[in-house]
Amino acid sequence: MKSKKLICLVAVVAMLTSLLSGCGQQSANDSNVIKIGVNMEMTGGAATYGTAAVDGLKLAVKEVNAKGGINGKKVELVIVDNKSDAAESTNAITKLITDDKVCAVFGPATTSAVLAEIQVSEDNKVPILAPLATGAIVTVDKGAVRPFAFRACFIDPFQGKVLAEFLKKDLAVKNVAMLVDNSSDYSKGIAAVITEDLAKSGVTVVANEAYLQKDQDFKATLTKIKAKNPQALVVPGYAEEAAKIVKQARELGITCPIVGADGWDSPILVEVAGAKNMNNTYFTNHYSSQDPDPAVRKFVEDFKAEYNGKEPSFAAAISYDGAYLLFDAIKRAGSADPEKITAALANTKDLQLMMGKLSMDANHNPLKSAVIIEYKDGKQSMKTKIQPN
Amino acid sequence: MESNSIVMQIVQQCVNGIMLGSIYALLALGYTMVYGIIRLINFAHGDIFMVGAYVCFFAITTFHLPFFAALIVAMILSAALGVLIEKIAYKPLRNAPRIAVLISAIGVSLLLEYGGVALLTAQPRFFPPALGEVIFDIGGIIINGPQIIILAVSVVLMIALTYVIKFTTVGKAMRAVSFDAEAASLMGINPNRIISATFAIGSALAAAAGGLIGAYYNSIDPLMGVMPGIKAFVAAVLGGIGIMPGAMLGGVILGVVESFVSGFWSSTYRDVVAFAILIIILIVKPAGLLGKYRGEKV
Numbered sequence: 001m002k003s004k005k006l007i008c009l010v011a012v013v014a015m016l017t018s019l020l021s022g023c024g025q026q027s028a029n030d031s032n033v034i035k036i037g038v039n040m041e042m043t044g045g046a047a048t049y050g051t052a053a054v055d056g057l058k059l060a061v062k063e064v065n066a067k068g069g070i071n072g073k074k075v076e077l078v079i080v081d082n083k084s085d086a087a088e089s090t091n092a093i094t095k096l097i098t099d100d101k102v103c104a105v106f107g108p109a110t111t112s113a114v115l116a117e118i119q120v121s122e123d124n125k126v127p128i129l130a131p132l133a134t135g136a137i138v139t140v141d142k143g144a145v146r147p148f149a150f151r152a153c154f155i156d157p158f159q160g161k162v163l164a165e166f167l168k169k170d171l172a173v174k175n176v177a178m179l180v181d182n183s184s185d186y187s188k189g190i191a192a193v194i195t196e197d198l199a200k201s202g203v204t205v206v207a208n209e210a211y212l213q214k215d216q217d218f219k220a221t222l223t224k225i226k227a228k229n230p231q232a233l234v235v236p237g238y239a240e241e242a243a244k245i246v247k248q249a250r251e252l253g254i255t256c257p258i259v260g261a262d263g264w265d266s267p268i269l270v271e272v273a274g275a276k277n278m279n280n281t282y283f284t285n286h287y288s289s290q291d292p293d294p295a296v297r298k299f300v301e302d303f304k305a306e307y308n309g310k311e312p313s314f315a316a317a318i319s320y321d322g323a324y325l326l327f328d329a330i331k332r333a334g335s336a337d338p339e340k341i342t343a344a345l346a347n348t349k350d351l352q353l354m355m356g357k358l359s360m361d362a363n364h365n366p367l368k369s370a371v372i373i374e375y376k377d378g379k380q381s382m383k384t385k386i387q388p389n
Numbered sequence: 390m391e392s393n394s395i396v397m398q399i400v401q402q403c404v405n406g407i408m409l410g411s412i413y414a415l416l417a418l419g420y421t422m423v424y425g426i427i428r429l430i431n432f433a434h435g436d437i438f439m440v441g442a443y444v445c446f447f448a449i450t451t452f453h454l455p456f457f458a459a460l461i462v463a464m465i466l467s468a469a470l471g472v473l474i475e476k477i478a479y480k481p482l483r484n485a486p487r488i489a490v491l492i493s494a495i496g497v498s499l500l501l502e503y504g505g506v507a508l509l510t511a512q513p514r515f516f517p518p519a520l521g522e523v524i525f526d527i528g529g530i531i532i533n534g535p536q537i538i539i540l541a542v543s544v545v546l547m548i549a550l551t552y553v554i555k556f557t558t559v560g561k562a563m564r565a566v567s568f569d570a571e572a573a574s575l576m577g578i579n580p581n582r583i584i585s586a587t588f589a590i591g592s593a594l595a596a597a598a599g600g601l602i603g604a605y606y607n608s609i610d611p612l613m614g615v616m617p618g619i620k621a622f623v624a625a626v627l628g629g630i631g632i633m634p635g636a637m638l639g640g641v642i643l644g645v646v647e648s649f650v651s652g653f654w655s656s657t658y659r660d661v662v663a664f665a666i667l668i669i670i671l672i673v674k675p676a677g678l679l680g681k682y683r684g685e686k687v
Contacts, residue, residue: 182657209651209655209656210655210656210657211656212660214612214613214615214616215616216602216606216613216617217405217409217606219405219408219409219648220402220405220406220409220647220648220649220650220651220652220656220659221651221652221656223398223401223402223405223648223652224398224651224652224653224656227398240513240608240610243607243608244606244607244608247607251524251531251533252401252531253526253531268513268515268608271515271607272515272606272607272608274518274522
């Protein structure tokens with residue numbers, strides 16, 4: 001008996017909720033604002049990225065509203081915290097779409113949280129723009145492009161292209177040694193792209209070695225690599241192991257340039273490897289706050305002014321550009337109709353943003369510039385910026 | 390001599406292997422000692438190693454102790470932790486089937502690992518290079534100062550341990566308990582006390598290894614004990630579990646084999662070979678290289 005009563009109660013509540021949300025829809029259509037939903041990790045494990053992303057996004061919204069909004073309408077953000085939890089992410093987007101009637105959803109930051117919201121976005125035909133999620137599966141699933149999912153950052157394998165370009169053009173090497181983290185798809189994915197790109201232009205791979213996460217000692221492998229005399233050592237792994245590899249390589253007398261990808265962007269690298277050993281090492285990243293480009297300088301200044309002198313992280317910078325990517329699509333769509341915005345996002349071409357030009361490729365991944373960061377006496381400095389070709 | 394010749398490579402890989410092996414040996418000593426006394430494979434050993442590294446880390450960074458003082462603090466606190474673990478997790482199972490104690494040990498191991506993640510986060514921490522950063526280049530063969538210290542400490546601890554077990558009253562009591570706990574207690578030895586002492590010494594050794602390795606590789610994290618723990622176990626079995634010099638020999642052999650596999654074959658096969666050795670030893674010579682097979686006591 002008790003359970004029957006409970007079912008009745010749930011049914012009544014559900015009906016009332018649907019009635020209420022029906023009312024909400026009318027008022028949303030009448031209003032003169034463009035509502036963008038934000039499903040973001042404001043608390044929990046990924047909060048560092050989530051809160052930084054929202055900082056970047058808010059700055060962009062403030063700027064666009066100061067200039068009169070989009071197509072004469074002000075932009076309004078509805079922020080829901082998914083607590084860095086996949087189930088909460090599903091709840092968050094459901095609330096944003098059914099209750100708040102947003103025209104597009106920005107976020108979440110991590111791949112797993114984005115995956116948890118995709119079904120809801122497809123059912124309701126509302127586009128999502130993930131600013132930082134780098135997993136390939138976010139936009140392409142089993143070979144098919146997900147129609148409503150987009151991202152604002154480049155995906156991991158793209159860094160392989162950038163690194164190959166850097167090794168060929170800037171370092172002008174004729175051969176390289178690879179040392180890959182075999183326990184990470186991230187590392188293997190980047191390594192595969194580098195190897196393929198280098199082979200096309202006749203750069204040989206003289207040693208192809210592997211390690212596993214949590215390995216401490218790399219001397220045996222490095223001794224073997226040293227004997228091959230490579231002109232550069234490629235280590236597309238994470239900072240913890242990369243730090244030990246750089247340190248032990250330098251100790252064994254390997255003096256050639258060592259290059260990696262954005263997994264290197266952590267203070268532990270310089271701490272463990274030592275500032276001196278880190279000289280002549282480079283890695284790819286999405287953005288550098290030291291970029292001398294005037295647009296980047298202006299963003300850094302504006303961001304610091306807005307947030308009490310805080311330096312914008314890459315998450316804030318990408319989200320800032322991601323916000324303008326979305327604004328541009330809404331503007332070209334000419335209305336707040338989610339399906340028109342989806343079509344406009346897919347057709348983005350040569351859009352000039354703070355970090356450089358951005359075009360959306362057929363897989364809903366942006367083609368955009370990447371920067372190469374160099375370690376000089378323990379400090380990061382921007383070496384060069386590489387545009388996609 | 391040309392620094393990349395095959396001879397030089399072989400010598401360098403021997404150096405790499407002996408240094409790596411001395412770390413396995415240091416850990417294997419604790420495993421083998423506990424096993425030798427109470428026939429328990431203490432799977433939490435690798436995690437006490439981790440706790441030792443953290444205690445050492447906080448003693449240096451928060452309390453600004455010099456490295457060797459910090460190491461002693463870590464050894465004392467870890468010894469206490471080892472005794473506590475034995476009292477809570479192993480002693481109530483003294484008369485239970487051996488498999489129950491083994492499962493309890495795995496439980497303690499997971500508790501320490503993920504308790505560490507919860508308390509200290511999984512983020513690796515930077516451990517200051519307290520052993521110095523001297524590098525010797527002997528005709529192209531490169532040896533680190535810290536590696537030599539680790540090797541020396543391993544040898545000294547092994548000798549000290551052999552002395553304690555062979556010639557002191559505690560050691561004699563340990564061997565008596567190991568031989569027959571009931572008969573030993575009739576002779577006036579308190580087996581519980583002796584087992585506590587065994588855990589205290591074993592855990593102190595693990596903590597010493599933790600501090601040294603933290604200072605050598607410069608980073609520590611709550612799961613740092615997992616892989617070295619397993620490798621040290623392989624080393625202990627290889628040399629003959631329960632036999633002190635066997636742990637040292639097993640560690641060095643394992644280290645050299647790993648270096649040669651990585652250096653002359655492929656780094657991908659390194660762990661495959663390490664564990665294949667474990668399986669082969671268990672099949673061909675279950676008592677280990679230095680062990681003599683003794684029938685199970687009934």
